[in-house]
Amino acid sequence: MLEDDGLARVFTAPVGLCLSEHDFVEPDIVAISTTNDAVTLDAMIDGPADLVVEILSLSTRRVDRGAKRALYEEVGVREYWILDPDDEIVTQLVQDGRRFIEREPTAEPLRSVAFPSLEFDPARMF
Numbered sequence: 001m002l003e004d005d006g007l008a009r010v011f012t013a014p015v016g017l018c019l020s021e022h023d024f025v026e027p028d029i030v031a032i033s034t035t036n037d038a039v040t041l042d043a044m045i046d047g048p049a050d051l052v053v054e055i056l057s058l059s060t061r062r063v064d065r066g067a068k069r070a071l072y073e074e075v076g077v078r079e080y081w082i083l084d085p086d087d088e089i090v091t092q093l094v095q096d097g098r099r100f101i102e103r104e105p106t107a108e109p110l111r112s113v114a115f116p117s118l119e120f121d122p123a124r125m126f
Contacts, residue, residue, distance in 0.1 A: 029053035088126035
């Protein structure tokens with residue numbers, strides 16, 4: 001949808017996100033606005049993304065909610081969604097310029113702040 005509308009380039013794992021000289025992560029889904037200055041290469045993005053989506057698993061749950069959340073917040077990722085298949089909810093974090101503002105986890109449809117035309121309905125996924 002975002003790519004079809006010319007709003008963003010969307011990447012799915014495995015894709016690298018280089019956020020600093022020492023910070024390299026591999027999110028599940030990354031969307032980069034066509035107006036974002038981040039450099040996008042075939043298998044890597046150099047710079048913060050507009051939207052990062054992580055799907056929790058037993059092996060990634062702690063890192064996705066802890067270290068990755070803090071890193072994404074620090075480098076200025078505009079929006080971060082954490083999908084929890086076990087609880088069937090999505091946590092939406094939105095950058096306010098200094099930090100993430102966490103919206104209440106929901107099982108209801110949510111609309112992206114970075115891409116207002118993007119709506120996600122957890123009930124359809126879970």
